[in-house]
Amino acid sequence: MSNNPVIIELKNISKSYNGETILDSINLEIHDKEFVTFLGPSGCGKTTTLRIIGGFVTPDEGDVNFLGKKINNLPPHKRQLNTVFQKYALFPHLDVYENIAFGLRLSKTPEEEIAKRVREMLAMVNLEGFESRSVDLLSGGQQQRVAIARALANKPKVLLLDEPLGALDLKLRKEMQIELKKIQKRLGITFIYVTHDQEEALTMSDTVVVMNGGVIQQIGTPQDIYNEPVNAFTADFIGQSNIIPGMMNADFSVSFGGRKHKCVDKGFEKNENVDVVIRPEDIKLGAPSGDVICGKVVNVTFKGVHYEMEVALRSGKVSTETVEIPENGAYGELPTPTNCDFEFEGWYTKPVGGQKIESYSSIYKNMPHKLYAHWTSYGERSGKLVEAPVYEEGTEYKVYFESPETDDSFDDMYCENGVYGELPTPEEREGYVFAGWFTKVSGGMRAESGNPLLEYENHTLYAHFTPVQDGKPVTHTVKLKPDSGRLWIVQSTTVTPVDTFVGLYIDPDNIHIMKKSGWSLQDTEDPDEEGGDAK
Amino acid sequence: MKMKARWASYPYIVWMIAFTVIPLCMIVYFAFTDGSGSFTLEYIKKSAYHIPTLVKSIYLAAISTAICLVAAYPFAYYVSRKSYSKQKMMIMLVMLPMWMNFLLRTHALSALIEDNGVINTLLMKLGLEPLQMINTEGAVIFGMVYNYLPYMILPLYSIMTKIDSRVIEAAADLGANTLQTHKSVILPLSVPGIVSGITMVFVPSVSTFVISGLLGGSDNYLIGDLISVQFNSAYNLNYGSATSLLLMVVVIITMVIFNRLETEDSEATLV
Known part of the structure; x- marks a missing residue:
């Protein structure tokens, strides 16, 4: 033409x-x-x-x-x-x-x-x-x-x-x-x-x-x-798609959904953040295994020619929160982290010996606190997941993340079946501050509240440290957004019943990598914004 | 639901019977009877003498209606294509004179144009010849246009706002320039508004006695004045009724012809 x-x-x-x-x-x-x-x-x-x-x-x-x-x-x-x-x-x-x-x-x-x-x-x-x-x-x-x-x-x-x-x-x-x-x-x-x-x-x-x-x-x-x-x-606009944030490891290799995948795209920067698009019909559901993304079918819709399954991954977004401390040193309303495996039980501080922190609990002001989210399992499993450390900054307590370039790690820890117990606090290092525990197998997923590890995997944990400048960690603050795990849309002519644990099998040809556009799905899904347009 | 809807119309029906149907019957009765109540065609025949006055009334009303139409049409179109808030403002300006009493407006007009009125005084002060304005046909026509123009604008405007702007765009898209668009799309679609505008201006104009009485003088004695005199000064109910009946018949015939024209016009384009 x-x-x-x-x-x-x-x-x-x-x-x-x-x-x-x-x-x-x-x-x-x-x-x-x-x-x-x-x-x-x-x-x-x-x-x-x-x-x-x-x-x-x-x-x-x-x-x-x-x-x-x-x-x-x-x-x-x-x-x-x-x-x-x-x-x-x-x-x-x-x-x-x-x-x-x-x-x-x-x-x-x-x-x-x-x-x-x-x-x-x-x-x-x-x-x-x-x-x-x-x-x-x-x-x-x-x-x-x-x-x-x-x-x-x-x-x-x-x-x-x-x-x-x-x-x-x-x-x-x-x-x-x-x-x-x-x-x-x-x-x-x-x-x-x-x-x-x-x-x-x-x-x-x-x-x-x-x-x-x-x-x-x-x-x-x-x-x-x-x-x-x-x-x-x-x-997203052309047909239904799973759009997942990912990161290019190298040419023909991309990390998303907590693991590395082969792909057919190249020419991106190393460690460049990208959007990964996978069409629902390009995903095959199979038995869960350590080699593929795993999740649970949470919803099945009959669409005439095919069935549409929603698969909830058993990983959430990395979540943390800036917690404001009122004048007298009490916490405001604390965020409720969400988790698809465990029930949130409460927030605890570390320095005061595990005092439970609820809304407007008093804590000592001039002491650095670490907040721990405590989780209780539905079944026989139990344990605690470690939340990011909290440091006092003025009247605020801030949660810090690692800078990507620091990869200093020690204190390997082995953990089975995806549940962490109480994690040790590694020794302080000169010029660094402890930033959190990260898993290796799932491509650096943070091990903390709202971010349970996938089942069927053995994990090695690495402690990450962040360099300190002028007594403060060199880090960035991330707002907590409770997320019960990403939903993947899968279309298939055969039905997989709700509550089945499945693995998502994706052919490398069907993994489409796109540059970040700055456009995010939340922008269009926000009902307030739609209301604004209508006016 | 049906019952409720019927009940709602009863007050109006009572009103209609009391103030329209009964008076109409009375006019017909008086028109065909004499003072003693016996049947006669005398007053109908007498009324026929006034046909020249009637013709003059129709003539002046027709000219006024035509002027109103020519003035109102472009204005109504202009307003109808404006934004909603501007439309509201402009229509309020059109309605503004109607907030003042009709008689008062006409009196004010006569004070302006009479022989020793405001305009002539001004002209004489400037050393110019005074003009004969009051007691002319022109004054009557001016009074009619002045008083009834809003009644032409409103129905035209309300029908024109209903014309989908996409239809106008479609005409332009198919090759019509502004004039052709008006001729072949906007004007035909405005016909119902034009007809009701003409009705709303022509009917009160043809039967007016206030405007002709205050502005027209003795030379511009119209059918309305005649009826008014019969009822108010001569107290001849029978004569007044007969003339009223004549006027009504003429108005009805005119309206029937108009509506016929309208339907024929739309039928002609449909066939």
């Missing part, structure tokens, strides 16, 4: 309304005879882009070129393109025939020519015999067909379609998708199609332009977009 000449070119298009940026430097080339789809969530700027091409919106900056000529200031009625509007926008006072003939009458086409052309158009959209019907009496699908016929009657070089199938039911929508694609092929003209339906985009397009936040995220064929998404947004 891209061998055809460029018909529409957008150069550095920017647009904002009331100080809010709608489009930010859009650059795009659309080729002749191409079926291009702008895909994105509502408010991503896709409709605005279409309206700029149609001439209904003037860009603040940038140029719109049509066959090499700048058309920024050309009014819509002089542009050689036609639009199929959202909700059709048929002329309610005209019948089907006159609606389709509208553009032809304006161009002073002879009456026989108009009659011939309207007949052709009606035949194309399968509405023969509907000439004298009132458009109000047509069904949504029929109105849609009239709108398409009306827009095509003028023989435009480019047809713009603004979510044309949005108001139709699923079955009709699928039919119309196929029909539109056929019409586009037959007429051999360019279609620019706007939709928020990723399936529609993949089915119909030659090229998909994925947009979010007024920025083009990715341009490519449907296959490219689906198989090689360039960032977490595209991966």
Whole structure:
């Protein structure tokens, strides 16, 4: 397709309304005879882009070129393109025939020519015999067909379609998708199609332009977009995906889900943080073992062709908390860590001999404390997991993490079955402070509350130390976010019942590595933000 | 539900019977009877003498209605394409004169344009010839336009806000320039508003006696004045009723013709 000449070119298009940026430097080339789809969530700027091409919106900056000529200031009625509007926008006072003939009458086409052309158009959209019907009496699908016929009657070089199938039911929508694609092929003209339906985009397009936040995220064929998404947004928006934070160890090796995996990607920095995308249908469920990520099936949904299983990994996010100490040295409301294996029992301090700390318990102010989360098992297992150390800083107690480059480790400790007992506090070292215990086998996962180790594994623990400068550890603070373990979506034609322990088998070919985009899934899942958009 | 809905309409039905149906019947009764109550066509025949006055009334009302339409249409369209808050503000400005009493407004107008009124005093102070403004047809027309313009703007505006802006964009998209868009889309879609606007301006204009009485003088004696005199000064209920009936019949015929035109217009485009 891209061998055809460029018909529409957008150069550095920017647009904002009331100080809010709608489009930010859009650059795009659309080729002749191409079926291009702008895909994105509502408010991503896709409709605005279409309206700029149609001439209904003037860009603040940038140029719109049509066959090499700048058309920024050309009014819509002089542009050689036609639009199929959202909700059709048929002329309610005209019948089907006159609606389709509208553009032809304006161009002073002879009456026989108009009659011939309207007949052709009606035949194309399968509405023969509907000439004298009132458009109000047509069904949504029929109105849609009239709108398409009306827009095509003028023989435009480019047809713009603004979510044309949005108001139709699923079955009709699928039919119309196929029909539109056929019409586009037959007429051999360019279609620019706007939709928020990723399936529609993949089915119909030659090229998909994925947009979010007024920025083009990715341009490519449907296959490219689906198989090689360039960032977490595209991966999540196009089909269902497991998007997992990971880290590149070296070329062809990536760590995620607490272990190392082979992969087919290279060219990243060593230790670069990346997003890993794995399609639900690319994961095979099997027996749990020490070689694969393990988890428990927590939910099964029947989806018609396949079953969809949610597998909860038995590892949580690394969690810690900055705890504010009120004036008199009492703790405020403490965070409740979550854990999928054990029940949280309470927080304890180390220096005062295991005093239990609850909300507004008093502790001595001028003493460095370490808080321990105490866990009780549901079953016969019991033990304690060690939380990160807590140091006093002004009126705050801060929890410190290691800096990644310090890999000083000693005090190996062996632990079976994924449960830690009371961990020893290693000796202080000159210029360093103890930062916590880390496991080796799972690629440096921190051994602490909210982060139980996986079952079926033997672990070696390493104590990590952080260098101290001016009496303070050189570290960064991480906010605690309770997380009961990541959920993986797995699709399969066979069902695995809830509560089964499973291993996730993933072929290296199906592990897609993407650069961190700064976009995070939480951003779009936050209901408050959605409410804000609606206003 | 049905019962409830019916009950809700009873107060209005009572109102209608008491203040519209019964008075109408009384007008018909008085129009066809004489002072003693026996049947006669005398007053109907007498009323026919006033046909020239009636024609003049229709003529002045028609001109006023036409001026209102021409003035209101572009304004209503302009307002209807503005943002909601601006629309509200502009419509409030349109309504603003209606907060003042109709009689008062007309009196104020007459004080402005009478022979020794504000305008002429000003002109004479500037050393110019005074103008004959009051007691002319122009004054009556001006009074009608001045008083009834909002009644043209409001129905036009309310029908125009209902026109989907995408339909207007669709016309532009298919190659219509601004003028063509108005002619082939906006105007036809505004017809119901135009018809009700014309009704709301023409009917009170044709039957007015306050405006013609205060601004028109003896040369511009309209059918409304005539009826008013019969009822208020001559106390001839039968004569007044007969003339009223004549006026009503003329108004009804005009309206029927108008509505016919409207439906034919929309049918013509449908066929």
